[in-house]
Amino acid sequence: MQNVMRKSWTEGPVATFLSASLKGISQVLLIENAFSGLLILLAITTSSLLLGIMTILSAFIGNIIGKIGGADENSINQGLFGYNSVLTGIALTLFLTGPYHWIIALIGAAIAAIFTAAMMHVMKSSGIPVLTIPFIVLSWLMLLASYRLKAFQLTPDLVPQDLSNWEVDMTGKADWVEGTFNGIGQIFFLHNTLSGVLLFVAVFWAGWKFGLYAIIGNFVALITSYLLGGEPHLIFMGLYGYNAILTIFAVSVVFKGKSHRFGPYLGIIGACLTVLLTASIATLLLPFGLPALTMPFVLSTWLLLAARKVLPRL
Structure with missing residues (x-):
């Protein structure tokens, strides 16, 4: 009975989702390892509790988008829909300010997962990996939006x-x-x-x-x-x-x-x-x-x- 309970705990849908989310964090370093992802999350949280929370939420969002969209399960479980979301969530949390900047960051994390899927399709025939281009382009665009949209407020560190x-x-x-x-x-x-x-x-x-x-x-x-x-x-x-x-x-x-x-x-x-x-x-x-x-x-x-x-x- 204990072995059955242990197996259900480590191989159930919740455990699979958590593992994929942690791998999404580790995939920022091109690593597919849930425990490495946990250590990375600890490293981020040690520096900033807010960034730690945004990191894991962004990883969750990336995986949820992949699952809702019906993406290949192997790609989801490898964390390939999480890493661009993680980076986007962290970057927008740091580079935007205002009372709702964290909401914008999480929305950005969701869009990053969709952007990742689009780039996977576009670049499939080339044999060249997508890497972090969805995170880069999306983050730049959302930061530039601050010059036209009041909801996007840049931190004082980003000055032309x-x-x-x-x-x-x-x-x-x-x-x-x-x-x-x-x-x-x-x-x-x-x-x-x-x-x-x-x-x-x-x-x-x-x-x-x-x-x-x-x-x-x-x-x-x-x-x-x-x-x-x-x-x-x-x-x-x-x-x-x-x-x-x-x-x-x-x-x-x-x-x-x-x-x-x-x-x-x-x-x-x-x-x-x-x-x-x-x-x-x-x-x-x-x-x-x-x-x-x-x-x-x-x-x-x-x-x-x-x-x-x-x-x-x-």
Whole structure:
């Protein structure tokens, strides 16, 4: 009787839904692991209780949209309808303000799941993964709506800036330890050392390759941005590291192709490329007051994965 009860508890519809939701959180890091998702949720909640609540609610919403829409059960259970919703919910919670910003964030999470489904269909024939493009485009559009719709109120941090008077700020000290943990933390918009530690535990739990490549990707981004003369406070806040980590995960671990010979090197190239893309995209968006989000990761990964279609030995 106890075995039957234990099995029903771990394999029932509620447990399946919770597992899919936690995987939706872990899929932000291209990881399919419910316990890693739980650790990531803990890392986010450690930094902000509100963000923790919005994270799990956004993951729930993404899965509910998938189920209501009749999506493939395997895709739902793998968390593929949750990760864009999670990122959208977190981003809009942080970048919007006002009494109803959390409602807008949850609505955005629902739209992100629909957008994800649409992009899955559009990109199916290309063999290129959707990644986080639904989150990026949707978040940008909803933030830009603030200039026309009073219900959308931007935080004071997102201020359009004039490039004609722009100057690089080289003040600030080098803190390599803080930069290491902030790099992975910024994937979830976190600037908290303990959260960074928990995120590293989450990726190592999913597999030693994820943990190793997280360290390598972040280190490559730190060194590259430092040698290229990046602004120290941006480098060590992790704003050059998070896209590099995601790119090396995608290219060297998750979508590594048939050849194991060039995978690690291609991932390192991709991590370096994200530094240049981060600087350029952030500059391009300054007049609009928009953050770069994970667009450097998407562009770098798409570029390298598409190149493999013509250069299969890579």
